[in-house]
Amino acid sequence: MAATATTTTTVPPLPSNPRATSPSIGTRLRRVGLPRLLVHLSVLAIVILWLIPTLGILVTSVRDKEQITASGWWTAFSGSTQMEAVRLADPATQKEEGGRFVISGSIFEGNAAGSVSAFGVRVQDPSAFEVGKPADIGDGETLQINQDGSYIYSKGAAFDDKRPKRVYVSLATAPEFTTQNYRDVLTSAGIGQAFVNSLTVAVPATIIPILIAAFAAYALSWMHFPGRTLLIAVVVGLIVVPLQMALIPLLTLYNDIGSFFGIPSRSYAGVWLAHSAFGMPLAIYLLRNYISGLPKEIIESARVDGASDFEIFVKIVLPLSFPALASFSIFQFLWTWNDLLVAMVFLGTGKDQLVLTGALNALLGSMGGKWEILTASAFITIIVPILVFFALQRYLVRGLLAGSVKGG
Structure with a gap:
């Protein structure tokens, strides 16, 4: 009879305290790293x-x-407290009750406008007295104002004042939200045309420098020609040139060229060229850093297969450079959309020529600087940039950091 072999499996003993095997908070922090x-x-x-x-x-x-x-x-979201000056009922309505002359009524006059939290008879101390309790306000007069606005104003002698008594109340109002501020801004004259003008300025002024800078960045990265290093240094130097310093010379040059070719001095072409000129150095710098960091083997393989520089640029470099293109698009669109100075100089200040920032600035002046108009205008201005940013934000960091270590 054959013997049967048996296999023995050894099970490791369970720890007496399961929590002892889990890392402590200090250990986890050390793993993450303090920096x-x-x-x-x-x-x-x-x-x-x-x-x-x-x-x-x-x-x-x-x-x-x-x-x-x-x-x-x-x-x-918790309500607010505000001080208001109100007048009590006319002294002619006084009545004699129990040897005292009484004037009663409601400070809200039937319209619920909040609840009274305190009151006073001097503007310097509008919260001197508590609600719901008779307060001695001098000259033998007592005044009781309740939370709902009802009051009892009494005196030992007849009221001989000709004018109603003025008191100051602290009103606690419930939170109140409205879209009227946005309606006031959007329905004001010229805002719709200004919005279209801003889009007409910002979109071409973003696309034009990207197209030109992409060609220039490829040439400075992968094409060898005399003076390439000098051109790169000039591009980097132009980044620090302030817009305000070059605006007047650029406007003079544009007017001279425009008069020669018959181009109007106030046109979209001028503002497009101005924005493109000021945005070009940074665009070339960012795109060159990215394009020069692309794998060298891909470019060389394409050249071995007989592809021209234009074909390499269009079919290989542009698709791979989309993060850098998107990064600069965000910056350029924000600059052109929020611009006021260049648009006013090259486009004009007429009612049909103002961009959105100019129209909202004029609206604030006509509205006397009201806070509700100011804040609503600010958010209307940033709606489009926010949409552009969230649409392209995942490419922003990749486009800015790629090529920052390795350069061509």
Whole structure:
């Protein structure tokens, strides 16, 4: 009879304390690394510092204008308290009750406008007395104002005043939000045309420098010709030239060329060329850093197969350079969309020529600088840039950092 072999499996004993095998918080922090943790915390702090003012502008833009002047935006969801001067009923309505002359009524006159939290008889101290309790206001007069606005004003002798008594009340109002601020801005004259003008300026002024800079960046990266290093140095130097310093010479040059070719001095062509000229150095610099970092083997293989520089650029370089193109598109579009100076100089200041920033600036002047108009205008201005940024933001860091270490 054959013997049967048996296999014995040894099971390791379970730890007495399962939690002892899990790493502690200190161990986890050491694994993450203190420098990386500090970087994350710093980025989080920067994000919060940028978001708080933006959130304040957004909340203010949808608040009632009375509440904006009465309290800060951080109280928007908990209500606000504001001081108002009101007059009691006319002394002619007084009645004698129990040996005292009484004037009664409601400070709201039938319209609920909030709840009274305190009142006073001097503007210097509008919260001197509590609601719901009779207050001695001098000269034998007592005044009781309730939370709902009803009041009892009494005196031991007849009221001989000709004018109603003025008192000051602190009103606690519920949060109130409205879209009227945006309607006031959007329905004002010229805003629609200004929005179209801004798009007409920003879109071509973003595409033109990208197309030209992409060709120049490829040439400076992969084509060998005399003076290439000098051209790269000139491009880097032009980045630091301020717009204001070169604006007048550029305008003079444009007017001279325009008069020779019969181009109007105030036209979209002028603002397109101005924005393209000022954006070209940075565009060439960013795109060259990216294109020069592309794998050299791909370019050489294409040349061995007989591809020309134009075919390499169109079929290989452009598709691979999309992150860099998107990165510069964000910057250029933001600059041209928010621009006011170049548009006013090259396009004009007429009602049909103003861009959105110019039209909103004129609107603020006519509205007397009202906060509700200011904040609503600010958000209307940034709607399109926000959409562009979120559409292309995943390419932003890749396009800016690629090629920063390795250069051609």
